Amino acid sequence: MKILVPVKRVVDYNVKVRVKPDQTGVDLANVKMSMNPFCEIAVEEAVRMKEKGGVEEIIVVSVGPQQAQETIRTALAMGADRGILIQTDEMAEPLAVAKLLAKVVEAEGPEMVILGKQAIDDDSNQTGQMLGALLDWPQATFASEVELSDGKANVTREIDGGLQTLSVELPAIVTTDLRLNEPRYASLPNIMKAKRKPIDAKTPEDFGVDIAPRLKVIKVSEPPKREAGIKVESVAELVDKLKNKEGVIG
Amino acid sequence: MSILLLAEHDNTTLSDATRAAVTAAKKIGGDVDVLVAGSGAGDVAQAAAGIEGVTKVLHADGDIFAKPTAEALEALILPMMDGYDVLIAVASTTGKNFAPRIAAKLDVMQLSEVVAVESADTFVRPIYAGNAMMTVQSTDAKKVITVRPTTFEKAGDGGSASVETVDAPAGPFKSAFVSEELSKSDRPELTAAKIVVSGGRGMQSGDNFVLLDKIADKLNAAVGASRAAVDAGYVPNDYQVGQTGKVVAPELYIAVGISGAIQHLAGMKDSKIIVAINKDEEAPIFSVADYGLVADLFKALPELEEELTKVGL
Ligand SMILES: Cc1cc2nc3c(=O)[nH]c(=O)nc-3n(C[C@H](O)[C@H](O)[C@H](O)COP(=O)(O)OP(=O)(O)OC[C@H]3O[C@@H](n4cnc5c(N)ncnc54)[C@H](O)[C@@H]3O)c2cc1C
Numbered sequence: 001m002k003i004l005v006p007v008k009r010v011v012d013y014n015v016k017v018r019v020k021p022d023q024t025g026v027d028l029a030n031v032k033m034s035m036n037p038f039c040e041i042a043v044e045e046a047v048r049m050k051e052k053g054g055v056e057e058i059i060v061v062s063v064g065p066q067q068a069q070e071t072i073r074t075a076l077a078m079g080a081d082r083g084i085l086i087q088t089d090e091m092a093e094p095l096a097v098a099k100l101l102a103k104v105v106e107a108e109g110p111e112m113v114i115l116g117k118q119a120i121d122d123d124s125n126q127t128g129q130m131l132g133a134l135l136d137w138p139q140a141t142f143a144s145e146v147e148l149s150d151g152k153a154n155v156t157r158e159i160d161g162g163l164q165t166l167s168v169e170l171p172a173i174v175t176t177d178l179r180l181n182e183p184r185y186a187s188l189p190n191i192m193k194a195k196r197k198p199i200d201a202k203t204p205e206d207f208g209v210d211i212a213p214r215l216k217v218i219k220v221s222e223p224p225k226r227e228a229g230i231k232v233e234s235v236a237e238l239v240d241k242l243k244n245k246e247g248v249i250g
Numbered sequence: 251m252s253i254l255l256l257a258e259h260d261n262t263t264l265s266d267a268t269r270a271a272v273t274a275a276k277k278i279g280g281d282v283d284v285l286v287a288g289s290g291a292g293d294v295a296q297a298a299a300g301i302e303g304v305t306k307v308l309h310a311d312g313d314i315f316a317k318p319t320a321e322a323l324e325a326l327i328l329p330m331m332d333g334y335d336v337l338i339a340v341a342s343t344t345g346k347n348f349a350p351r352i353a354a355k356l357d358v359m360q361l362s363e364v365v366a367v368e369s370a371d372t373f374v375r376p377i378y379a380g381n382a383m384m385t386v387q388s389t390d391a392k393k394v395i396t397v398r399p400t401t402f403e404k405a406g407d408g409g410s411a412s413v414e415t416v417d418a419p420a421g422p423f424k425s426a427f428v429s430e431e432l433s434k435s436d437r438p439e440l441t442a443a444k445i446v447v448s449g450g451r452g453m454q455s456g457d458n459f460v461l462l463d464k465i466a467d468k469l470n471a472a473v474g475a476s477r478a479a480v481d482a483g484y485v486p487n488d489y490q491v492g493q494t495g496k497v498v499a500p501e502l503y504i505a506v507g508i509s510g511a512i513q514h515l516a517g518m519k520d521s522k523i524i525v526a527i528n529k530d531e532e533a534p535i536f537s538v539a540d541y542g543l544v545a546d547l548f549k550a551l552p553e554l555e556e557e558l559t560k561v562g563l
């Protein structure tokens with residue numbers, strides 16, 4: 001089978017972003033960008049499935065600026081076979097991304113799409129579910145274990161109260177949670193090899209998808225600041241403060 | 251404006267998160283109908299009917315809703331949306347799972363994890379792990395919204411809405427519930443607790459969490475954890491507090507052996523009082539803590555237990 005893995009280029013998770021003074025967005029100039037961590041987990045899972053056998057091809061796709069090619073290269077170096085860059089300098093919203101991905105699925109015919117559960121920039125947590133609806137495919141979100149058998153996937157999911165296992169018919173959508181796997185670092189030879197793997201260049205217009213945003217950003221502001229408080233010298237002082245000054249215990 | 255709101259429950263008890271979502275709905279304005287999709291969840295429907303401000307309760311009863319899948323909820327809710335302008339769900343693992351499917355089918359962008367309602371079409375939501383707050387206006391005709399329950403007051407009782415039965419969809423569906431392994435605890439639920447005591451990598455092992463349990467028992471607190479503690483297997487995954495775990499906002503949050511990475515802060519920095527116990531005085535957690543104690547946790551926690559006993563806890 002074929003697996004499609006959508007990957008997003010985002011601000012590196014170590015970066016603490018700053019809001020622009022004019023409140024139009026966050027300052028992304030000269031900030032380190034990386035593959036969204038949940039997408040790395042998705043790529044890793046697909047590569048492991050391929051290594052186990054039964055998967056012929058892993059296609060990665062990214063919707064974003066020219067530089068998203070680097071993100072695709074990273075996935076290719078981890079073991080994906082080829083890439084598709086749907087290039088746009090617009091910030092494509094999850095709904096638009098899901099529509100583009102649905103077109104890619106139509107064209108490529110994968111039996112599974114593995115996405116990250118969440119992009120750590122917009123924190124939307126919706127693209128995979130939207131794609132599932134557009135394709136009328138079942139979904140298993142927030143996966144911490146995926147097992148394939150007889151045209152089905154048994155997926156363990158991280159839910160609020162613990163763990164849940166679902167059985168979904170293929171083709172299906174899977175979105176990754178943190179405990180699914182630990183992504184590998186690409187080896188130097190694999191990084192070299194990835195340079196020769198093909199990346200198709202497309203645009204949203206090629207797929208006839210309108211990616212005009214539906215949400216109008218009124219402003220982006222700083223969250224309320226929390227001031228550092230005081231250091232207490234002892235546990236006894238701490239308990240005294242919590243009980244007698246703050247009244248939050250006892 | 252008419253609003254459909256999906257209740258959160260376990261078939262026996264209505265979750266307080268639903269009450270918070272009702273408050274968010276009332277800020278948007280208009281009729282608020284609460285949908286209870288469950289199996290044998292009659293008590294939940296009654297409880298929902300008693301919430302102040304609820305217009306009507308719709309009760310769908312069926313085996314398929316004992317553990318509702320996203321596909322079954324889609325089949326139930328999508329046809330109902332003809333009659334509503336807004337769908338609201340709690341930003342729980344249930345809400346996050348099904349709501350985007352409805353949004354996609356309605357061809358609208360979902361507003362995820364809304365923390366404030368500015369007007370009927372304008373909302374505030376955190377982005378970049380809460381390092382920025384985005385105010386967005388939806389240009390879509392219908393709205394699909396998930397709300398972060400910790401930032402809205404819980405609507406109280408005082409309503410007496412009618413309960414109407416709606417049919418559960420028949421299926422078949424392409425996904426099926428197989429099993430569940432729920433963490434058992436007598437302690438309050440993490441997102442609802444007034445006090446949360448969380449441990450990080452500094453705890454060194456799952457066994458050492460007993461030290462936190464003892465404090466939690468005295469304070470009637472829930473126990474949480476950092477991602478590092480969960481990844482290391484000290485505690486189950488549903489203990490994780492943070493950007494990609496649970497968001498909590500208790501009266502008191504005690505972080506023990508947690509460094510304070512932005513992803514962790516995203517899940518707890520709206521707590522009223524934050525206490526940090528860490529042996530590294532440079533740990534970033536101290537920059538958000540109201541009270542910081544620079545100490546070895548293996549010494550501080552037994553002392554804390556003792557001091558709490560002294561004050562009669
Ligand atoms: C995509 C992504 C999502 C993430 N989501 C989350 C999330 O939702 N929640 C989350 O928490 N993290 C999340 N993280 C991880 C986050 O970046 C940090 O790695 C994590 O929070 C660190 O956990 P920690 O503070 O327990 O461990 P560390 O950073 O290792 O800190 C341990 C602390 O314990 C202290 N300590 C050690 N021994 C003692 C002792 N004896 N006494 C007192 N103090 C001691 C140390 O001084 C140190 O400050 C995410 C990361 C990524 C990439």
Ligand SMILES: Nc1ncnc2c1ncn2[C@@H]1O[C@H](COP(=O)(O)O)[C@@H](O)[C@H]1O
Binds near residue numbers: 038
């Ligand atoms: N621009 C994009 N290009 C490719 N994949 C994306 C893009 N945006 C979102 N995704 C996928 O959808 C997942 C969830 O993103 P989100 O719904 O934005 O939180 C990501 O982890 C990716 O797998």
